[in-house]
Amino acid sequence: xxxxxxxxSRVICKSGTSVKIECRSLDFQATTMFWYRQFPKKSLxxxxxxNEGSKATYEQGVEKDKFLINHASLTLSTLTVxxxxxxxxxxxICSARWGLVAYNEQFFGPGTRLTVL
Amino acid sequence: xQSVSQHNHHVILSEAASLELGCNYSYGGTVNLFWYVQYPGxxxxxxLKYFSGDPxxxxxxxxxxxxxxxxxxxxxxxxxxxxxxxxEYFCAVTPRAAGNKLTFGGGTRVLVKP
Numbered sequence: 001x002x003x004x005x006x007x008x009s010r011v012i013c014k015s016g017t018s019v020k021i022e023c024r025s026l027d028f029q030a031t032t033m034f035w036y037r038q039f040p041k042k043s044l045x046x047x048x049x050x051n052e053g054s055k056a057t058y059e060q061g062v063e064k065d066k067f068l069i070n071h072a073s074l075t076l077s078t079l080t081v082x083x084x085x086x087x088x089x090x091x092x093i094c095s096a097r098w099g100l101v102a103y104n105e106q107f108f109g110p111g112t113r114l115t116v117l
Numbered sequence: 118x119q120s121v122s123q124h125n126h127h128v129i130l131s132e133a134a135s136l137e138l139g140c141n142y143s144y145g146g147t148v149n150l151f152w153y154v155q156y157p158g159x160x161x162x163x164x165l166k167y168f169s170g171d172p173x174x175x176x177x178x179x180x181x182x183x184x185x186x187x188x189x190x191x192x193x194x195x196x197x198x199x200x201x202x203x204x205e206y207f208c209a210v211t212p213r214a215a216g217n218k219l220t221f222g223g224g225t226r227v228l229v230k231p
Binding site: 045046111 | 153159160161163166207218219220221222223224
């Protein structure tokens, strides 16, 4: 299957700083990328959907000014957590899909564990 | 908005036992259904999906799932599990009209004892 990578795998930062997480599709062009958040012992919650070259569409309750998403190329999307606070500590997972149709499989990255002190 | 519930949070069984994981969703329209697996330390992988046609779907690694529309269910089954099936399993749904958005169930942790 297709490979999606995330960098970094773990990051620890101080409260008030910003953190950027990269999501890359390594062997295919990702028309659409998704960002999820996973709380401990809970399921994945979709945060936003981004199509290459367009602004991201955020789910209800997700602050777009806090979680900045950029999808400038067909192989890279970034999630920047701005002015991070301890409550932003979580496991962030991206997925990527070729094309716009739901039939195409989403391929998931390995996730990034963010800890805000 | 749609929701997905997985009845069992934890399942422990022995090798060669049969496995069935329940998944129910709430959504009035047509949906696409998925089961994902997350092995320890690895990323989510697609086990199988249902879009249309035969409601009994066969996936990888001997897994299958049956879509029962009247029950809003999409249960996952495997007749004989192996130790390597130890993982967390997630059911997910997307309304066909919405296309993009996967809604995940809470996940079921399966431990297969050797």
